[in-house]
Amino acid sequence: MNNLKKLVGIEAAKFVKDGMVVGLGTGSTAAFFVAELGRRVAEENLQIVGVTTSSVTQAQARELGIPLKDIDEVAAIDLTVDGADEVDLDLNGIKGGGAALLMEKIVATYSKDYIWIADDSKMVEHLGAFPLPVEVVKFGCEQLFRLFDKLGFNPSFRLNDAGERLVTDMGNHIIDLYLEKIEEPARLAKLLDETVGVVEHGLFNDMVKTVIVGRSDNGVKIITK
Numbered sequence: 674m675n676n677l678k679k680l681v682g683i684e685a686a687k688f689v690k691d692g693m694v695v696g697l698g699t700g701s702t703a704a705f706f707v708a709e710l711g712r713r714v715a716e717e718n719l720q721i722v723g724v725t726t727s728s729v730t731q732a733q734a735r736e737l738g739i740p741l742k743d744i745d746e747v748a749a750i751d752l753t754v755d756g757a758d759e760v761d762l763d764l765n766g767i768k769g770g771g772a773a774l775l776m777e778k779i780v781a782t783y784s785k786d787y788i789w790i791a792d793d794s795k796m797v798e799h800l801g802a803f804p805l806p807v808e809v810v811k812f813g814c815e816q817l818f819r820l821f822d823k824l825g826f827n828p829s830f831r832l833n834d835a836g837e838r839l840v841t842d843m844g845n846h847i848i849d850l851y852l853e854k855i856e857e858p859a860r861l862a863k864l865l866d867e868t869v870g871v872v873e874h875g876l877f878n879d880m881v882k883t884v885i886v887g888r889s890d891n892g893v894k895i896i897t898k
């Protein structure tokens with residue numbers, strides 16, 4: 674699996690050119706992309722500025738010597754490359770398995786180009802086997818949990834390694850929804866968008882135009898919309 678993640682990470686880095694502002698995604702797949710950019714900065718004098726999507730990626734990029742700017746310090750982001758937890762046939766996806774969905778969605782929204790990298794196992798016919806992360810403000814989150822429960826969403830607060838409720842980089846909690854199958858991603862996204870207390874959710878519908886998929890035969894497939 675890791676070899677496929679590395680393969681797509683390196684492939685995506687080929688889209689990065691001198692002078693670009695690059696959104697750096699989060700997760701085990703995006704980490705290979707960031708590592709390859711770090712290599713090119715060090716060995717090929719690649720001139721880029723990175724905008725990170727989590728504290729974890731920020732630490733990795735700093736360690737690698739990739740120049741960074743805050744999202745509000747750049748006029749626009751030329752390209753963002755990120756991983757995904759599930760991608761369906763319409764290139765809608767679930768993200769947030771690593772709790773970075775809010776920063777990831779903001780960075781993606783202000784990116785001119787947006788690419789996902791994933792191994793074959795992430796490609797699905799229908800979203801929902803992967804629990805859908807919903808980032809919620811702490812105030813009133815028990816009420817929200819009960820609402821999700823009533824709606825039949827099978828909610829569960831995400832916990833950290835110490836067994837406490839996880840707190841995201843933005844200071845919120847995450848409620849994972851165990852839905853099994855999301856019949857209408859657009860409808861569910863609208864409902865969540867309209868629910869008070871929800872800061873953001875992990876449905877990334879119609880945001881990506883290109884997905885670089887690593888196949889089990891070690892080939893790379895580029896799917897475009």
Ligand SMILES: O=C[C@H](O)[C@H](O)[C@H](O)COP(=O)(O)O
Pocket residue numbers: 698699700701702703755756757758767768769770771772773774777
């Ligand atoms: O919050 C985390 C992100 O959305 C990740 O991009 C996503 O979870 C995929 O991560 P990985 O590449 O580790 O499977």
